[in-house]
Amino acid sequence: MSAAAKNQEPLLSVRDLSVAFHQEGNSQLAVDRISFDIKRGETVALVGESGSGKSVSALSVLKLLPYPAASHPSGEVLFKGQDLLAAREPEIRDVRGNSVTMIFQEPMTSLNPLQTVEKQVSEILHLHQPIAADEARRQVIELLDQVGIRDPRQRLASYPHQLSGGQRQRVMIAMALANRPELLIADEPTTALDVTVQAQILELLKDLKTRHGMAMLFITHDLGIVRKFADRVCVMTKGQIVETGPTAEIFETPQHEYTKHLLSAEPKGNPPPRAETAPMVMQARDVKVWFPVKQGFLRRTVYHIKAVDGLSLDLRAGQTLGVVGESGSGKTTLGLALMRLIRSQGEIHFNKLPLHERSFKQMKPLRSSMQVVFQDPFGSLSPRMSIADIVGEGLAIHARELSAKERDREVANALEEVGLDAATRWRYPHEFSGGQRQRIAIARAMVLKPRFVMLDEPTSALDMSVQAQVVDLLRDLQARHELAYLFISHDLKVVRALANDVIVMRAGKVVEAGSADKIFDRPETDYTKALMAAAFNLEATTTGVVSE
Amino acid sequence: MNAPSSTMDDAYDSKGRPKGWLSPTNRRRWANFKANRRGYWSLWIFMILFIASLLAEFIANDRPILVSYKGEILYPVAVDYPEEKFGGFLARTDYRDPFIREEIEANGWMLWPPIRYSYTTANSYIPHSAPTAPFWLMDEETRCQAYPLGDEDPGCTLGNMNWLGTDDQARDVTARMIYGFRISVLFGLTLTVFSAVIGVAAGAVQGYFGGWTDLLLQRFIEIWSSMPVLYILLIIAAVLPPGFWILLGIMLLFSWVAFVGVVRAEFLRARNFEYVNAARALGVGNGTIMFRHLLPNAMVATLTFLPFILSGSITTLTSLDFLGFGLPPGSPSLGELIAQGKRNLQAPWLGLTAFFTISIMLSLLIFIGEATRDAFDPRKTFR
Numbered sequence: 004m005s006a007a008a009k010n011q012e013p014l015l016s017v018r019d020l021s022v023a024f025h026q027e028g029n030s031q032l033a034v035d036r037i038s039f040d041i042k043r044g045e046t047v048a049l050v051g052e053s054g055s056g057k058s059v060s061a062l063s064v065l066k067l068l069p070y071p072a073a074s075h076p077s078g079e080v081l082f083k084g085q086d087l088l089a090a091r092e093p094e095i096r097d098v099r100g101n102s103v104t105m106i107f108q109e110p111m112t113s114l115n116p117l118q119t120v121e122k123q124v125s126e127i128l129h130l131h132q133p134i135a136a137d138e139a140r141r142q143v144i145e146l147l148d149q150v151g152i153r154d155p156r157q158r159l160a161s162y163p164h165q166l167s168g169g170q171r172q173r174v175m176i177a178m179a180l181a182n183r184p185e186l187l188i189a190d191e192p193t194t195a196l197d198v199t200v201q202a203q204i205l206e207l208l209k210d211l212k213t214r215h216g217m218a219m220l221f222i223t224h225d226l227g228i229v230r231k232f233a234d235r236v237c238v239m240t241k242g243q244i245v246e247t248g249p250t251a252e253i254f255e256t257p258q259h260e261y262t263k264h265l266l267s268a269e270p271k272g273n274p275p276p277r278a279e280t281a282p283m284v285m286q287a288r289d290v291k292v293w294f295p296v297k298q299g300f301l302r303r304t305v306y307h308i309k310a311v312d313g314l315s316l317d318l319r320a321g322q323t324l325g326v327v328g329e330s331g332s333g334k335t336t337l338g339l340a341l342m343r344l345i346r347s348q349g350e351i352h353f354n355k356l357p358l359h360e361r362s363f364k365q366m367k368p369l370r371s372s373m374q375v376v377f378q379d380p381f382g383s384l385s386p387r388m389s390i391a392d393i394v395g396e397g398l399a400i401h402a403r404e405l406s407a408k409e410r411d412r413e414v415a416n417a418l419e420e421v422g423l424d425a426a427t428r429w430r431y432p433h434e435f436s437g438g439q440r441q442r443i444a445i446a447r448a449m450v451l452k453p454r455f456v457m458l459d460e461p462t463s464a465l466d467m468s469v470q471a472q473v474v475d476l477l478r479d480l481q482a483r484h485e486l487a488y489l490f491i492s493h494d495l496k497v498v499r500a501l502a503n504d505v506i507v508m509r510a511g512k513v514v515e516a517g518s519a520d521k522i523f524d525r526p527e528t529d530y531t532k533a534l535m536a537a538a539f540n541l542e543a544t545t546t547g548v549v550s551e
Numbered sequence: 552m553n554a555p556s557s558t559m560d561d562a563y564d565s566k567g568r569p570k571g572w573l574s575p576t577n578r579r580r581w582a583n584f585k586a587n588r589r590g591y592w593s594l595w596i597f598m599i600l601f602i603a604s605l606l607a608e609f610i611a612n613d614r615p616i617l618v619s620y621k622g623e624i625l626y627p628v629a630v631d632y633p634e635e636k637f638g639g640f641l642a643r644t645d646y647r648d649p650f651i652r653e654e655i656e657a658n659g660w661m662l663w664p665p666i667r668y669s670y671t672t673a674n675s676y677i678p679h680s681a682p683t684a685p686f687w688l689m690d691e692e693t694r695c696q697a698y699p700l701g702d703e704d705p706g707c708t709l710g711n712m713n714w715l716g717t718d719d720q721a722r723d724v725t726a727r728m729i730y731g732f733r734i735s736v737l738f739g740l741t742l743t744v745f746s747a748v749i750g751v752a753a754g755a756v757q758g759y760f761g762g763w764t765d766l767l768l769q770r771f772i773e774i775w776s777s778m779p780v781l782y783i784l785l786i787i788a789a790v791l792p793p794g795f796w797i798l799l800g801i802m803l804l805f806s807w808v809a810f811v812g813v814v815r816a817e818f819l820r821a822r823n824f825e826y827v828n829a830a831r832a833l834g835v836g837n838g839t840i841m842f843r844h845l846l847p848n849a850m851v852a853t854l855t856f857l858p859f860i861l862s863g864s865i866t867t868l869t870s871l872d873f874l875g876f877g878l879p880p881g882s883p884s885l886g887e888l889i890a891q892g893k894r895n896l897q898a899p900w901l902g903l904t905a906f907f908t909i910s911i912m913l914s915l916l917i918f919i920g921e922a923t924r925d926a927f928d929p930r931k932t933f934r
Binding site: 342344366367368370371373374375378388389396431433444 | 834
């Protein structure tokens with residue numbers, strides 16, 4: 004075989020692959036006869052919403068599924084002509100971490116917290132090649148340097164908790180690159196990262212790919228990344244690949260119904276117009292949340308962590324104030340302080356009532372008019388209560404005069420209002436999908452007829468198309484009930500679709516504040532500009548204004 | 552998109568209301584429990600034995616269940632009749648007395664339980680000195696040789712035989728075993744329930760409030776649980792008269808600690824869950840949050856522990872009885888039976904009976920416990 008012909012041969016060829024899971028006697032087909040090829044040096048993206056089987060497909064390439072609960076009724080995975088599915092365990096171990104490597108979504112948990120960076124990276128080297136200790140160290144330093152970790156020599160002895168999320172993901176990439184793989188499988192490698200860090204990591208992967216000429220299987224739900232990054236796209240839904248093609252072609256002329264649906268699923272619509280005369284709902288002046296750090300035997304306060312440091316805001320009825328920033332910038336802390344769920348200094352006025360003078364107990368009568376919707380639709384509903392109990396709990400406290408029957412009617416109304424079938428209210432949260440759960444959480448807030456709702460990243464755990472629906476629902480409810488929203492998010496696209504005023508936060512301080520149009524279209528500070536570039540164009544800024 | 556993505560649609564009726572009284576989660580748990588065949592059968596066997604032992608008075612008793620005397624129906628199992636009713640002179644009738652028996656049978660009939668001994672009844676017609684062997688180890692003549700008419704005597708019936716022999720005070724071992732099983736299980740259950748209530752409450756408070764509450768209570772528990780329980784029991788037993796409730800109280804003092812760890816951990820973990828925060832934002836009070844939102848989480852760990860704590864309590868009671876510091880003398884107790892077996896090595900039926908009773912009881916409980924653990928394990932898959 005000539006070298007040219009060898010290059011034409013696909014590096015990885017997945018043929019008719021199926022994956023089935025067996026539980027309690029019934030089996031479920033998670034992946035249904037999918038086929039795709041990856042050529043040398045090519046990036047193929049598997050795109051789909053959660054539950055479409057994209058991660059399972061990627062894991063089965065390296066046989067990393069929980070066998071025997073999982074099985075492959077059909078198919079083969081040919082890597083350079085060798086069928087990995089039929090390979091025995093020692094053979095496949097030889098491939099894993101060597102010629103095919105993988106990076107995972109969660110940088111917080113995919114590194115061993117008890118071992119140093121050096122040990123973890125060099126372990127991969129030692130596993131697949133006989134190598135002397137000092138040579139291994141030299142290579143580790145080189146790898147860390149390649150993935151853009153500053154002062155790699157000093158970082159060798161670091162433990163994962165001493166690194167930021169982005170740095171951890173870089174270490175993961177270094178581990179994946181250690182043995183010069185021919186194929187890198189990246190399973191949502193940037194989903195857990197901030198937009199600015201995401202842009203940097205993507206830049207890095209792109210750079211490394213061209214330098215080493217490796218192929219990449221990129222799994223993601225983010226179409227923006229795909230468009231920028233992939234050579235070819237496979238669109239997956241319900242375990243099947245419904246469309247495959249070159250990236251540009253898919254984005255220009257999508258053929259399949261589902262692809263069109265996915266492409267049109269971006270959050271759309273416009274925020275409510277600014278209303279300078281609407282009644283003031285929430286007004287805060289110089290709010291500070293400082294967590295004291297105590298040290299020594301006498302527990303003296305050594306210094307403070309300033310989660311929110313002197314922040315002021317105004318929020319009128321029917322308006323949405325977007326709070327954006329990287330993780331750790333104090334967005335959520337600000338929201339909790341305004342709700343008086345944590346201790347804070349400074350003045351907070353709600354409906355002209357001074358909240359900062361009230362204790363936690365005295366806040367109780369006001370709780371019904373200020374509500375919160377949390378990020379994680381799986382964590383924010385008690386798994387052991389039925390939907391009716393969850394939504395009705397607030398009514399039982401704030402509207403004691405209602406009889407059980409009236410309360411049940413209110414609950415049913417609230418569920419109908421957020422677009423759920425009221426007949427499902429005796430069911431338990433685990434029977435609902437992520438988007439439905441978020442609707443339930445919204446219904447729990449709305450049933451009390453609040454005036455102020457804090458929305459803490461309500462869409463970031465949801466699929467793109469569900470996100471758009473939830474955004475529409477929120478806007479709808481706002482218009483109908485004159486609600487004031489404090490919308491906390493790192494997803495600038497969603498903020499743009501909902502907020503008419505925006506605060507950009509960093510390290511507890513306001514970087515920039517003003518009307519949404521001004522912040523999005525004419526950002527003034529470097530930080531905001533970098534944030535916008537990363538969020539809308541996936542461009543990394545190298546000037547050091549953002550964290551790494 | 553409005554229909555829940557559920558595979559359990561058969562759990563709800565056409566209006567969406569759940570069928571039956573079990574929530575879907577509990578329904579799945581019950582199915583998981585049943586899938587463990589050994590545990591499921593153990594539960595049935597244990598329930599049958601336990602209910603039977605609760606009705607011990609109708610199985611092994613020294614009084615008849617029903618008596619018809621001169622046209623009158625009497626219930627000696629429930630009512631104490633003075634003996635003068637039948638022409639005797641004692642305050643309580645001894646129905647086993649041949650005189651009374653003949654008097655009643657001449658004027659009516661008696662319905663006896665299958666075993667005509669209670670746990671204190673001594674057999675006055677044992678063929679030789681106590682302890683005597685089970686009747687099926689002796690030939691028919693020796694069995695009834697102490698009765699006035701030998702094996703022709705009306706008292707020489709199956710109900711008067713000692714099926715598992717007698718102990719060294721001529722009391723029937725079968726009767727003592729049945730009553731001993733009952734008191735062991737009841738003691739274990741009561742102790743477990745009380746310790747669970749105290750332990751869960753203490754763990755909940757520590758886990759939920761954390762901080763100084765947690766710190767102080769944890770240190771207290773460390774000191775408390777490092778006390779030598781057995782010696783304290785011995786000291787207290789020397790001062791207070793031993794009895795079911797006193798023993799229970801003393802053992803309760805130390806046994807609740809077992810639950811604190813798991814419950815505290817569950818509460819510590821769950822108190823920052825988003826749904827707990829959401830409840831706080833709704834204005835729900837601390838007590839309600841603990842009870843409604845956090846306790847169900849902690850109950851999984853607690854329920855998984857229960858059968859093992861139960862068998863532990865039974866073992867403790869048995870060992871105290873064995874040492875002679877347990878229930879008051881004369882009580883039916885498996886520990887005391889073991890002690891007798893140890894003193895009378897020539898009478899192996901004593902030790903063997905106690906051994907099999909205890910080991911079967913504890914095995915059943917452990918099997919049930921394993922099935923419970925399976926039932927509450929969310930990651931458990933069946934193939």
